[in-house]
Amino acid sequence: MTRSSIAGTCIILALTACSSAPISGGESSPQASELTVFAGSSLTKGFTELGADFEAAHPGATVTFNFGPSDGLAAQIDSEGGADVFASASQTWMDDVAGKAGITGRTDFVTNELVIITPSDDPAGIGSLDDLASPGVQVVLAAEGVPVGDYAREALTNAKIDGAVLANVVSNAEDDAAVVATIISGEADAGIVYVSDVTAEVAPGVRSVEIPDDVNVIATYPIAIVDGSSNTELAQQWVHFVTTGDGQTRLVGEFGFLPAA
Amino acid sequence: MPHPPRTRSTPAVVAGLAAAGAAFVLLPLLALIVRAPWSDAWSLVSSETALTALRVSVVVSLLAALLSVLLGAPLGWILARARFRGRSVLRAVVILPLVLPPVVAGIGLLAALGRRGLVGRLLYEAGIQLTFSTAGAVVAATFVSMPLVVIAVEAGLRSLDERLEDAAATLGASPGFRLRHVVLPLLRPQLVAGAILAWARALGEFGATITFAGNLQGRTQTLPLAVFEARQTDPGAAIVVSLLLVALSVGVLVAMRDRLLAR
Numbered sequence: 001m002t003r004s005s006i007a008g009t010c011i012i013l014a015l016t017a018c019s020s021a022p023i024s025g026g027e028s029s030p031q032a033s034e035l036t037v038f039a040g041s042s043l044t045k046g047f048t049e050l051g052a053d054f055e056a057a058h059p060g061a062t063v064t065f066n067f068g069p070s071d072g073l074a075a076q077i078d079s080e081g082g083a084d085v086f087a088s089a090s091q092t093w094m095d096d097v098a099g100k101a102g103i104t105g106r107t108d109f110v111t112n113e114l115v116i117i118t119p120s121d122d123p124a125g126i127g128s129l130d131d132l133a134s135p136g137v138q139v140v141l142a143a144e145g146v147p148v149g150d151y152a153r154e155a156l157t158n159a160k161i162d163g164a165v166l167a168n169v170v171s172n173a174e175d176d177a178a179v180v181a182t183i184i185s186g187e188a189d190a191g192i193v194y195v196s197d198v199t200a201e202v203a204p205g206v207r208s209v210e211i212p213d214d215v216n217v218i219a220t221y222p223i224a225i226v227d228g229s230s231n232t233e234l235a236q237q238w239v240h241f242v243t244t245g246d247g248q249t250r251l252v253g254e255f256g257f258l259p260a261a
Numbered sequence: 262m263p264h265p266p267r268t269r270s271t272p273a274v275v276a277g278l279a280a281a282g283a284a285f286v287l288l289p290l291l292a293l294i295v296r297a298p299w300s301d302a303w304s305l306v307s308s309e310t311a312l313t314a315l316r317v318s319v320v321v322s323l324l325a326a327l328l329s330v331l332l333g334a335p336l337g338w339i340l341a342r343a344r345f346r347g348r349s350v351l352r353a354v355v356i357l358p359l360v361l362p363p364v365v366a367g368i369g370l371l372a373a374l375g376r377r378g379l380v381g382r383l384l385y386e387a388g389i390q391l392t393f394s395t396a397g398a399v400v401a402a403t404f405v406s407m408p409l410v411v412i413a414v415e416a417g418l419r420s421l422d423e424r425l426e427d428a429a430a431t432l433g434a435s436p437g438f439r440l441r442h443v444v445l446p447l448l449r450p451q452l453v454a455g456a457i458l459a460w461a462r463a464l465g466e467f468g469a470t471i472t473f474a475g476n477l478q479g480r481t482q483t484l485p486l487a488v489f490e491a492r493q494t495d496p497g498a499a500i501v502v503s504l505l506l507v508a509l510s511v512g513v514l515v516a517m518r519d520r521l522l523a524r
Binding site: 138170188 | 375476493
């Protein structure tokens with residue numbers, strides 16, 4: 001009995017030793033520097049390409065991304081840390097991280113607006129936002145709590161058609177990427193995503209229908225350095241790169257974002 | 262009467278690793294219990310979202326278990342008894358959903374049974390749409406659960422004493438009579454075990470369901486999907502609903518404990 005419990009303790013100690021060793025013994029060489037950026041999934045395409053640009057401009061630097069719904073990322077940062085920079089698709093989740101994990105250097109760097117997408121053959125004949133309220137139209141939105149899902153509901157409320165459209169919703173998807181996938185596959189008739197989601201790759205597979213300015217919702221994206229970042233200097237350079245540098249130019253010029261006000 | 266000598270003592274290493282293994286499984290469950298907001302637990306469990314998801318889960322998982330038995334048991338029979346070319350290939354394919362990432366299963370189901378899918382487009386023209394429907398959630402759950410019945414029935418038939426059937430045959434029993442009065446009664450434990458395992462697997466299905474059937478309260482939002490959505494808006498509710506799911510699953514496994522051990 002005693003011997004077996006000693007063995008068990010040894011194993012637990014061994015496991016703990018294994019897991020803590022690389023962290024405590026981490027002497028990073030001066031050249032190699034790593035930056036971990038957590039970003040809302042609507043930034044996936046743009047940030048991935050900007051990451052390559054940034055690495056080319058900063059020899060030795062490696063940028064690693066964690067893309068996902070901003071709410072989920074905020075929860076991860078608050079409980080597990082691990083992010084040097086957080087770029088959120090909504091102020092709500094940046095506020096959340098500011099209040100729990102702590103941040104510095106918060107700046108709004110781009111804005112985004114909503115658009116309706118349908119399969120390219122438009123099976124339900126969607127010509128305007130109001131058409132989403134027609135009986136039988138199969139609508140996919142991102143789930144509540146996901147920024148793009150909340151913004152879409154806000155736009156529907158602005159247009160005073162939220163009741164009828166929400167009755168047409170056939171699925172509350174995980175995030176905007178899932179909405180885009182469902183529409184490209186033609187399984188649903190219409191979805192609401194960001195303008196920036198309709199990238200060059202996505203555009204041939206969908207048809208976009210504009211949402212009038214008076215009801216559309218402008219999403220403002222904040223970016224900030226997360227407290228406890230192991231590489232504040234590089235983090236600042238990344239923030240500078242996407243807010244005013246070449247990164248900003250590409251985000252607005254190529255990836256469908258609008259400049260921050 | 263002398264006791265047999267205790268030669269089978271457990272080596273300390275085995276005991277230690279076993280303890281670590283047990284702790285590894287128990288710790289997350291314990292953490293859920295510790296972290297649950299117990300003061301609100303009742304109101305969270307009895308919330309409309311949770312109760313609706315519970316109802317959808319029960320309906321979907323029971324129908325999936327039923328379909329798994331209906332289609333999986335004959336498959337197990339064929340694999341155990343029939344002799345034909347490609348049987349081992351068929352066995353591998355039929356069992357594949359067990360190890361396939363569920364999201365892949367969902368994409369496959371979309372390609373086959375979605376309204377633009379190979380077969381799904383024909384169904385859609387006939388006015389049947391499986392995607393975003395409770396029936397679609399049943400299809401997704403059945404797809405991943407059926408292999409458990411196939412495996413159980415095939416193993417059961419292989420271990421069956423065929424002399425009993427032969428005896429019935431020499432006494433003039435027809436194949437149908439032998440099936441009902443000899444094979445099925447003998448096969449019952451495996452059939453029940455397979456059905457219960459399939460039910461438990463269907464109860465926990467997530468990836469194939471959200472990919473193929475979507476996520477809509479009251480229609481396709483099962484308990485695992487409700488947990489996933491609640492995580493984003495109400496982490497406390499996610500933990501409480503998770504515990505509800507754990508309790509249901511433990512119930513299922515306890516119910517079949519005797520059957521598993523009896524063999």
